[in-house]
Amino acid sequence: MKLPMRGGCQCGAIRYEITKQPMTLYCCHCTACQQQSSSAFGMSMLVERDGLRFLKGAPTAFAMETGSKTAKMGLFCDACGTRIAHDTEGKPALSLKAGTLDDRARLRPVGHIWVRSAQDWVAFRDDDLIYENAPDDGYFALMERWSSQEHA
Template structure:
C-alpha cells in the first residue's frame, strides 16, 4: 500500500485520508480496548497527526484515562459510533488510527501485542511478535520491527 490511505466510519458520514506511512501497527489487549472494540482486543496504527485529513464529516471527541494512567482523546462518528482515532496527550505529534476503519485492510500485519496480562485466555500470542505485559515505556522496538516487515 502507498499513501494516501483512505478510510471512514461504518455509515459513511466521516471519510479521511492519511498522507504518511504508518509508524507501526499493534494489538492492544487492555480492558478499555476490549470494551471499545466489543472484542478481545483493539488495534492501533500510529501515524503523524498532521498527516490525517478529515475529508467529510466531523468526528465527535471525548476524553478518557487509559489503563496506563494517561489521557487520551477518542474520536468517533456521532451517527454510527465507529471509533476512528485516538490522540494520546503524551504525544501531540501522533494519532493512533483504528486500522479496521481503513478501506483496504488486507495488508495489515501487527508486529506486537500490548497489555498481554489482561488478554482473553483463549488468545494465543505469537512468539514471533513483540509482546508486552503492559504499556511499554518506549515504542522504539515496535517502530523498528514494523519497518523491517
C-alpha cells in the same frame, strides 16, 4: 504501504485519508480497548497527527477517563459511533483504529501489548513482540520492527 490509505466510519458520514507512512501497528489487549472495541482487543496504527486528513465529516471528541492528567480524546462518528482514533495530549502520533481502513487485508500487527489481560484463546506468533503491560521503551521496538518490514 501505498499512500494515501483511505478509510471511514461504518455509516460513511466520516471519510479520511492517511498521507504519511504509519509508524507501527499493534494490538492492545487492555481492558479499556476490549470495552471500547466491544471485542477482544484494539488494533492501533500510530500515525503522525498531520498525516491524518478528514475528507468528509468530522469526528466528535470525548475525553476518556485514564486516571492520569494527560488528556486522551476518543474521536468517533456521532452518527454511527465508530471509533476512528485516539489522540493523547503530548504524543507525536494518533492511534488510528486500523479496522476503519478500507483495505484491511494486509494489516499485520508486529506486536501485542497488555497481554496480561488478553483473552486466553488469542494465539501469538513466535516472532511477535509481546508486552505484559504497556511498552517500557516508548514503543521504539514496535516502530523499529514495523519499519524493517515490507508492507506491500
